[in-house]
Amino acid sequence: MVSERRRREVIDALRRGTVPSVGLDLLAVGLDRFTPALDAELAVTTQGGSVFKAVRGEYGSGKTFFARWLAERAKQNGMAVAEVQISETETPLHKLETVYRRLCEGLTTAEFPSSALRSIVDAWMFTLEEDVLATGVSETDTEALDLAVDTLLEKRLAEVSRSAPTFAAALRGYRAAVVAGNLAVAEGVLAWLGGQPHVSASVKRVAGVRGDLDHFGALGFLQGLLTVLRDSGHPGLLLVLDEIETLQRVRSDIRDKALNALRQLVDEIDSGRFPGLYVLITGTPAFFDGHQGLQRLPPLASRLAADFTTEPRFDNPRAVQIRLPGFTRDGLLELGGRVRDLYGAGASERVAEVVDDGYVALLADGIAGSFGGKVGVAPRVFLKKLVGDVLDRVDQFADFDPRIHYQLTVGAGDLNEIERNAVSVDDIELELS
Known part of the structure; x- marks a missing residue:
């Protein structure tokens, strides 16, 4: 039985000519053959593994629908979801700090349909306090409680701190500002954690951090975010990089940098650096097969290669790259x-x-x-x-x-x-x- 609210949201979106944000399972025609393999991959992710998947299809074949349908399934597994539209001006792939910022801006969960970063961080802080209180620390002894929470925070982020020490520092600064009731500083620190530029120097000074997030620090911050998600009750993150075929229209040097950034992300996932991360990219066949796309970087092309010489009905849904044949x-x-x-x-x-x-x-x-x-x-x-x-x-x-x-x-x-x-x-x- 479909609830009236869910039914109305789907119908209203179709009336506007947009992809519904909920209820996509009601419209998922022809996707049943992918379901077992994708559900198995989501399960691997929630158990601490990581997955990289590529979806190819011509314009209008339903790639965006597929990504959002998978996002719904991810949320049903407790995962967080972020959809990032790759573009030359707004979100260039070769600048991973921008991709990370868009990720944080669009972070959602089943409970929080938009801008979930603050809710997730607050839930994580609450979990830390609850874990400390469970050890016998008195709630009335604020000094001992704060010290114990800071110690536990450092312990949980120990691995992250080796590659992104400022991530843990910013979380400490955020918690200190919240405890002190300094909401302006707390908001500023959270914005910095989300990769936002132009955070005031006074806010960063209070948090004990400096500068802005750069390309090399973005992957460390992503690692830290996954830790926070896991400890706040979300066992993984589905990151959708949509419209990646736009790389074919940028300058060749920018394209090469973007493809190299994608190769770096694939390598890091394969190395196990990001437990709980599922990355899905979408693109046209021209991007995956053409000389202006993936084939410009042979090591990346070989990693994402798949056999499409058979009839589509014999495609392997478990392959790293799958295709959407479009509607009949x-x-x-x-x-x-x-x-x-x-x-x-x-x-x-x-x-x-x-x-x-x-x-x-x-x-x-x-x-x-x-x-x-x-x-x-x-x-x-x-x-x-x-x-x-x-x-x-x-x-x-x-x-x-x-x-x-x-x-x-x-x-x-x-x-x-x-x-x-x-x-x-x-x-x-x-x-x-």
Whole structure:
């Protein structure tokens, strides 16, 4: 049984033409074959292992949906999740300090859907205090309690301190500011912990740190964050690096630096430096196979190589690189039926009667036709039209019949950049009859 809130959130997102932030399992058509392997990898991660996975697919094949679907499964396992969009200007991959900052800005858990860093750090501090109190230290003896908590903090972060000693120092500074009631300093120290630049010198002086996080310190801070996550009840972190194919459009020297940073991250994961980390990257086949992408760095290309010479149905889901073949017509019809049924669970009985499987197929074929038969590019527009133009009207107007009163029109304004590139003309009007 799907809750009304969850149902509404999914429907509202589809009406806007966006990927829902929850309930993706309700829409996950064709992903069943990946589930056992991915669940096993998530289990490895939560038990202290680490995983690196690459997902390839053409534009519109559902890579972002796949990543967010996996994120939901990760959260069900208690993991934290962060999705980072790689871009030349906002988040260049060769600057790992920027990637770490975006990670912290977008950190989420099942309990905290956005900006979870502070909640996680506070939960960790509370856990430290509870562990100290369990040893017999009196809660009223604040001096002894503070000393014991600081000692335990150092012990928990001993390994991290060898590579990022300022991470532990900043955590101590944050706790001291919270205990003293100095919230402005606490906020500043937390921002510095999250990799934010331009934190005032006075705040850093109180915390006993200096400068800003750099490329080389970012991996140490990531290691520290994983420790904090684990001790605060989150056994792992899923980090999604999305749209990594944008590296093909940057200057060659920047591209080479970015690929080398990715190789460094893969090597560190393989070495076991990041227990509890699952990194997922998404990209197009051109990025993985082309000379402007992964093939520029042969050591990295060989690590992520996978065999795609067989039919897609024989692909190995356990491989380091997997592919999304995109939607087929049958998949699009199944998705449309699921959305219709989900909508109908909280709407009038007319929805199931008027928008039957025959009409869903009619609408799907019309949308696919506007993309020259490229079904894989059609799902977002199809669902937006289905919900906003058809189901909403059938639900609200007792005499509305989409076969009579609705003419499907797909204009340039309905499409995003990827979809516009798939359409050969600017405006196509299709009448469904």
